[in-house]
Amino acid sequence: MSEKIPVDLRYTRSHEWVRQLPNGQAEVGITDHAQEALGDLVFVEVPPLDRRLSAGETCAVVESVKAASDVYSPVTGRVIARNEELVQKPELANSEPYGAGWLFRVELDGGALGGPFLTASEYEQFLQEAA
Amino acid sequence: MPFIPHTPDDVAHMLEVIGAGSIDDLFDEIPGALMARPLDAVPPALSEMEVARLLTERAARDGRLLNFVGAGAYEHHIPAPVWAIATRGEFYSAYTPYQAEASQGTLQLIYEYQSMISALTAMEVSNASMYDGASALAESCLMAVRSNRASTSRRILLPRTVNPTYAQVARAITHNQNIDFEIVNYAPSEGRLAPQALGAYAGRDFAALIVQQPNFFGTLEEVDALTDWAHANNVLLVAVVNPIALALLKPPGEWGSGDAGKRGADIVCGEGQPLGVPLASGGPYFGFMSTRMAHVRQMPGRIVGRTLDTQGRPGFTLTLQAREQHIRRSKATSNICTNQGLMVTAATIYMSLMGAAGLERVATASAERTAQLLGVLTQIPGVALAFDTPRFHEAVLTLDRPVGPVLEALAERGIAGGLDLAASYPELEHALLVCATETKLDADIDAYARAMADLMRSSRGARAAIRGA
Numbered sequence: 001m002s003e004k005i006p007v008d009l010r011y012t013r014s015h016e017w018v019r020q021l022p023n024g025q026a027e028v029g030i031t032d033h034a035q036e037a038l039g040d041l042v043f044v045e046v047p048p049l050d051r052r053l054s055a056g057e058t059c060a061v062v063e064s065v066k067a068a069s070d071v072y073s074p075v076t077g078r079v080i081a082r083n084e085e086l087v088q089k090p091e092l093a094n095s096e097p098y099g100a101g102w103l104f105r106v107e108l109d110g111g112a113l114g115g116p117f118l119t120a121s122e123y124e125q126f127l128q129e130a131a
Numbered sequence: 132m133p134f135i136p137h138t139p140d141d142v143a144h145m146l147e148v149i150g151a152g153s154i155d156d157l158f159d160e161i162p163g164a165l166m167a168r169p170l171d172a173v174p175p176a177l178s179e180m181e182v183a184r185l186l187t188e189r190a191a192r193d194g195r196l197l198n199f200v201g202a203g204a205y206e207h208h209i210p211a212p213v214w215a216i217a218t219r220g221e222f223y224s225a226y227t228p229y230q231a232e233a234s235q236g237t238l239q240l241i242y243e244y245q246s247m248i249s250a251l252t253a254m255e256v257s258n259a260s261m262y263d264g265a266s267a268l269a270e271s272c273l274m275a276v277r278s279n280r281a282s283t284s285r286r287i288l289l290p291r292t293v294n295p296t297y298a299q300v301a302r303a304i305t306h307n308q309n310i311d312f313e314i315v316n317y318a319p320s321e322g323r324l325a326p327q328a329l330g331a332y333a334g335r336d337f338a339a340l341i342v343q344q345p346n347f348f349g350t351l352e353e354v355d356a357l358t359d360w361a362h363a364n365n366v367l368l369v370a371v372v373n374p375i376a377l378a379l380l381k382p383p384g385e386w387g388s389g390d391a392g393k394r395g396a397d398i399v400c401g402e403g404q405p406l407g408v409p410l411a412s413g414g415p416y417f418g419f420m421s422t423r424m425a426h427v428r429q430m431p432g433r434i435v436g437r438t439l440d441t442q443g444r445p446g447f448t449l450t451l452q453a454r455e456q457h458i459r460r461s462k463a464t465s466n467i468c469t470n471q472g473l474m475v476t477a478a479t480i481y482m483s484l485m486g487a488a489g490l491e492r493v494a495t496a497s498a499e500r501t502a503q504l505l506g507v508l509t510q511i512p513g514v515a516l517a518f519d520t521p522r523f524h525e526a527v528l529t530l531d532r533p534v535g536p537v538l539e540a541l542a543e544r545g546i547a548g549g550l551d552l553a554a555s556y557p558e559l560e561h562a563l564l565v566c567a568t569e570t571k572l573d574a575d576i577d578a579y580a581r582a583m584a585d586l587m588r589s590s591r592g593a594r595a596a597i598r599g600a
Contacts, residue, residue, distance in 0.1 A: 043428065043453075048280060063428075068453035070462065 253384025
């Protein structure tokens, strides 16, 4: 298993990752593959606090010098934190996509992640098939 | 013969696949009355000499009226160097080159243009221009809805003092994006918005308020109070301004009474034609648009930025292109991703030649000529000012009779006397919008006043005679 796809996260086919946090919360970001495909990020727009998100809904934008892409919420819930440091330093999503480069945190409806998601191995296989 | 790569067999095959009987069937949703009929009166071809002769004769027949019409397009003097320079081979193109960075001169010109518009409007960033003032307003409405983070509303407050043509274009362009306009009336005695009347809209969640300064009647709106109201209600302020007037008036970036950084319009747009572009029967003109950096990613159109190359030398580049449709496709900020390159070239040269002091002299002279015109016209019995409020270089007169026939009679005397407001503002009885710029001299104004006095007197006399008989 590549270290570029941590095993403790869940993934989407649109290249977001989601991390289950305690107390029915979740953290969302974009994968290493996504940041690599986009190139150097220059701008990140994250959803406002308290916004209600439905799984699959457009909720953020990541922009590099060459492209701008929508980020789709993998989960349903209410936004409880935005990564303000990332807004100031979009390159964090390039250097640490699974750590300091997270986008936002959500209080999950019913406390459950929902899904279906891909596991790390399924996401890796998905990338290989798409390549 | 036109070059059409499809053979009759190709066409027949394609029609069969999609189940259409003929190519004309593809257009059957267009009502028959709107279909262009074949031209049946096209004469046989003429030689270049014959065509030149014909058009010269027709131009002479149209004549050249002494122009007192404004209403969004303004006749200003254009110094000869403006178009002599703009039409040089190095500049003479309507296009931003596709290999943009290879054309450093073009990019530098656009960058200088953006800097001038930003300075004139006191905003942080300008785009490379839009099609015209009306479409720039439509784009500003779309941008305001995207930009207003405090509101999810798609409704916009549209005062009746905004140019009615702009309002029409804004509706047409934004209609399919579900944007609604709520019409705000003006104070009937003042010809401008009453800021206290906006209280009726408070707490109803609007994305933006549009304010035109000077407004369509030429009257100055109370922009500070309007801007403060907008910001107090989480409503973005979209300013529509005349660039020449900005030489004298407070720039939109400074409207309102808040602290620096909090006050000011959020989006500014307008018609750039007064800056060195001839009237030319209505176009091509260009629209301008500027905003604050906080909203720059929602601003449509091209933006040129200054940067350093790999060797540290300054250069110019198209920037923030990820907003545009060649990259962001259907999610782009606009489907209009072009600019009016040649008109912007002329405007940039015009502004450079005039300088701040020159623009101020044009603005001052225009305001003075209008004041002079209003002074003599309102001396004429049957002619009065509709609104006695501060104005720039345009005003509404009310006549004691319908405006249309008066304008026709003036035209017969070689004078374009203004715009009849009957269609757009039926509540203003016999209203005539007039404008004089720095191009109108004492003799011109006297000629207009004499013709008007004559018309008003003669028909009065005729009526009196009829009554007497």
